[in-house]
Amino acid sequence: MSGVLVIMEQRANAWNRMSWETVVAGQQLAAQTGVAASAAVAGHGIAGLAEELAHKKLEKVYAVEHDLLGAYTADGYTAALEQLIRKVNPAIVLFPHTYQVRDFAPKLATRFNQVLISDAIGFRMESGAPVFVRQLFQGKLNADVQPGGTAPHFVSLQAGAFRADQVEDGSAAVENFAPALDASAIRAKPLEPFRESARAVDLTAADIIVSVGRGIKEKENIPIVEELAKALGAELAASRPICDSGWLPMERQVGSSGQTVSPKVYMAIGISGAIQHLVGMKGAKTIVAINKDANAPIFEVADYGIVGDLFEVVPALVEEVKKAKG
Numbered sequence: 001m002s003g004v005l006v007i008m009e010q011r012a013n014a015w016n017r018m019s020w021e022t023v024v025a026g027q028q029l030a031a032q033t034g035v036a037a038s039a040a041v042a043g044h045g046i047a048g049l050a051e052e053l054a055h056k057k058l059e060k061v062y063a064v065e066h067d068l069l070g071a072y073t074a075d076g077y078t079a080a081l082e083q084l085i086r087k088v089n090p091a092i093v094l095f096p097h098t099y100q101v102r103d104f105a106p107k108l109a110t111r112f113n114q115v116l117i118s119d120a121i122g123f124r125m126e127s128g129a130p131v132f133v134r135q136l137f138q139g140k141l142n143a144d145v146q147p148g149g150t151a152p153h154f155v156s157l158q159a160g161a162f163r164a165d166q167v168e169d170g171s172a173a174v175e176n177f178a179p180a181l182d183a184s185a186i187r188a189k190p191l192e193p194f195r196e197s198a199r200a201v202d203l204t205a206a207d208i209i210v211s212v213g214r215g216i217k218e219k220e221n222i223p224i225v226e227e228l229a230k231a232l233g234a235e236l237a238a239s240r241p242i243c244d245s246g247w248l249p250m251e252r253q254v255g256s257s258g259q260t261v262s263p264k265v266y267m268a269i270g271i272s273g274a275i276q277h278l279v280g281m282k283g284a285k286t287i288v289a290i291n292k293d294a295n296a297p298i299f300e301v302a303d304y305g306i307v308g309d310l311f312e313v314v315p316a317l318v319e320e321v322k323k324a325k326g
């Protein structure tokens with residue numbers, strides 16, 4: 001029993017982008033443990049996706065194809081992937097920590113008398129074996145989790161924990177795998193996918209975003225950053241606590257449970273730079289951070305950083321922008 005198996009996620013024949021982050025994790029884990037990484041994609045009509053995967057540095061690509069996998073169901077995916085894992089015998093199975101994975105992966109792990117080590121932010125090697133790191137108490141503590149007992153072990157990875165652009169190219173053989181599925185064993189009957197109503201604000205289309213965090217202290221202070229957004233012709237966005245408190249609407253939240261944005265300029269004002277926020281904005285071309293704590297993690301991704309009190313810096317910036325615009 002050896003090797004790393006990455007379970008990809010697709011919907012309607014389009015990848016969930018977190019799948020590629022998981023491939024990177026799989027490639028790195030395999031390289032460090034001296035084994036091979038393979039990947040699997042499940043669904044109906046997924047030959048094209050498997051072909052795309054075959055151009056990555058993987059030992060094998062498994063195309064898990066069945067009519068009953070056309071629409072996602074926990075029962076269908078669990079049965080199909082259980083059969084694949086029993087055949088492939090990997091030591092570690094990696095998933096992207098998506099909503100779909102949260103739905104079926106614990107059930108799948110249980111089929112092997114295992115637990116899911118969920119939402120890991122990375123791993124390191126100790127005596128030749130991987131130790132996975134999970135955050136506790138909203139990131140205040142890191143816990144090390146070392147899988148014990150017999151393989152396979154099941155691990156899901158947090159969005160943004162690995163960089164999709166580091167995926168290594170190569171070539172892999174595609175193997176078709178047809179699971180034996182019984183329609184009567186699939187208890188859920190999928191309906192049309194839920195469609196979100198058109199968003200009032202499309203942050204993903206904004207060139208400049210001024211984003212505010214808990215450093216703003218109270219709702220009454222929001223107009224201070226709003227003024228900067230207005231002066232710059234930017235959209236206003238926020239970290240999660242601001243939206244959770246109802247100081248700005250949910251649709252303006254950036255991060256793992258909000259929107260993912262990649263504007264030309266992203267200004268993070270009074271935002272510490274928690275991983276769940278970073279995953280939503282680190283694709284911005286230029287990141288400007290204003291924070292009074294010189295050690296705030298946001299400065300690790302910032303191109304320009306101002307260590308200072310936002311209540312002094314932001315009004316001064318507004319004035320300068322207005323002057324520059326005449």
Ligand SMILES: Cc1cc2nc3c(=O)[nH]c(=O)nc-3n(C[C@H](O)[C@H](O)[C@H](O)COP(=O)(O)OP(=O)(O)OC[C@H]3O[C@@H](n4cnc5c(N)ncnc54)[C@H](O)[C@@H]3O)c2cc1C
Pocket residue numbers: 138139212213214215216238239240241242253254255256257258259269270271272273274275276277280290291292293296308309310311
């Ligand atoms: C499952 C899950 C999903 C999550 N999803 C998201 C998400 O989508 N988006 C998101 O943002 N978060 C998300 N979070 C929360 C995330 O972990 C952080 O708690 C959150 O991002 C912190 O927000 P913040 O940076 O505004 O606040 P804090 O972490 O409290 O940071 C405030 C910052 O302001 C600075 N500051 C204070 N006063 C001033 C001042 N006068 N001038 C300048 N700087 C000042 C401080 O130094 C500090 O760095 C999620 C968490 C979990 C567990």
